Amino acid sequence: MYTEIILEHYKNPANFGSLPNATVESYDENPICGDKIKMQLKVNQNKIRDVRFDGDGCAICIAAASMLTSHIKGMKLSDVKKLSKKDVFKLLGIELTPIRIKCALLSLKVLKMALVSYLSEKRNTDWNSL
Numbered sequence: 001m002y003t004e005i006i007l008e009h010y011k012n013p014a015n016f017g018s019l020p021n022a023t024v025e026s027y028d029e030n031p032i033c034g035d036k037i038k039m040q041l042k043v044n045q046n047k048i049r050d051v052r053f054d055g056d057g058c059a060i061c062i063a064a065a066s067m068l069t070s071h072i073k074g075m076k077l078s079d080v081k082k083l084s085k086k087d088v089f090k091l092l093g094i095e096l097t098p099i100r101i102k103c104a105l106l107s108l109k110v111l112k113m114a115l116v117s118y119l120s121e122k123r124n125t126d127w128n129s130l
Contacts, residue, residue: 005093010066013066017052021042022042024040024041026039028110030057030102037053037061038110039052039107039110051073053065064088067092080115
């Protein structure tokens, strides 16, 4: 059912673990199937300089997080904001059943939550420095 690439990312996920001195982190879970993802970003000069994720989940969830974190390294925040579910589906390269869509998109949701948190904190810091 799963391609070899997805199984490889599941067994040996890229960017798995903790990121010391992360600029921002976010966490969410999918209570229906038990997937849990925490993502940490290091942001500098409006780019993602480094990223790590941690958590438990099915093969689709972990593979999607592995592929997505590899994809966004070095990316401008303005480009990260534009990422959509279609981008995640393209990274995975397989048709997903309706129940697996939430598994595949959890890491994108956590990434977007981290981005919103970072941008709102930055905005508050910029505002307070006036």
